Each structure stands twice: as C-alpha cells, then as structure tokens.
Amino acid sequence: DAMVIQNPRYQVTQFGKPVTLSCSQTLNHNVMYWYQQKSSQAPKLLFHYYDKDFNNEADTPDNFQSRRPNTSFCFLDIRSPGLGDAAMYLCATSTAGTGDEQYFGPGTRLTVT
C-alpha cells in the first residue's frame, strides 16, 4: 500500500544533542511537510518542500532544519533540542499545491531529557 513512513516512531534525546527524524513516502507526491504538534494543540507547520523548493515558515526557529535529497525522502534535523521541543513531529504529503489534501505519516514522538 502507498503510504507515508516515519522513523523512528519514538525518539529520546538529551538536551542539546542533535537529532534527525526521517520521513519517506511511496505516494510519489510533490509536496512534503513537517509539522510539530504538542498536546491538545493544532499541528504547527514548520516548513514544506514543493519538489526541491524549500519553504520555511517565518516563525520556525533556526534550530530546525530540513533536507529533501529526493522525491521520496525528507529529514528534519533539530540541531540543539531544548525541553520545549518535546512534541509529536508529523510528516505529511500532498499531490500538488499546499491546498491539496494532506496525508500524514504516523508521527515521531520526541522526548528531550
């Protein structure tokens, strides 16, 4: 089945220790997104790629970086995680355009100790 896959599902890191989260998709969708979601809050868009074009949200901290080496894969790098970065990180894809239906991966739950 075509799908969005995220690894790992659970990640524990230490304060200030860099961490990378990965996302892959077999849907062949052009657009890939990274969201941060904290408990009882709406998903917060961090950035998205339209093909290779990177779009950063204005309020995304510099601590968060992303890479999309090819159509299928996208990575989220957190350079120096703080306690406030503990959250669920969601990868999503859509066929074309940021207004299209989005399909989410299962998410990575990040804990910062």
Added chain:
Amino acid sequence: QKEVEQNSGPLSVPEGAIASLNCTYSDRVSQSFFWYRQYSGKSPELIMSIYSNGDKEDGRFTAQLNKASQYVSLLIRDSQPSDSATYLCATWGGYSSASKIIFGSGTRLSIRP
C-alpha cells in the same frame, strides 16, 4: 492572523445518535476545507474534504459548508464508540492568502455506549 476556531469539547454523544462538530474560520477567501480525525497519540487522518457550499456525504459522514457565514460542520450519523477521537477542522485560503492549510485545535468527541 488567519484563524480556525473549534469548540475544544469534550462533546459527549450517545451511541447511535448524530454527532455535530462545528468550525468557523476568519479568512474570507478560504477555498478548501478539510476534516481530520485524530485518535489519542496518533496522527491526523483525512476523512472529508469540501470545496463548495452545501453538503457532501460520504458514508456516515456529512460535511456542510456555508462560505457566507464562514462556517463548516461535520455530522456523524449512527455514532459508534470507534468515532471517539479529536476532530480537526482545516482550511486553505488560496495562493494569494497564507498559502498553507490552517488547522483548528480540534474538538474532542466522546461516544458513550
């Protein structure tokens, strides 16, 4: 600031009844509207999208859109315990607007047996 407002709930509905979830949005030029279901600790799952005024039905789910009132709703008929989840409303304002999907914080729905 573009906003999507939802009552956080919890909304408690008896099994077999109709659950009615409501959402208002501030961006008058919003063009696309989505309902996502999110179980606790899981990622959002798209259940309905609607683009024009009126009703759209899919199985037990009906989405209703009224652009003049900037209001979108989701009806769930014959509610089942498995419908207990948080329902996220999301809108897209078009490329001339924020050009990204704006999520509400969600309404928590509880179906009581």
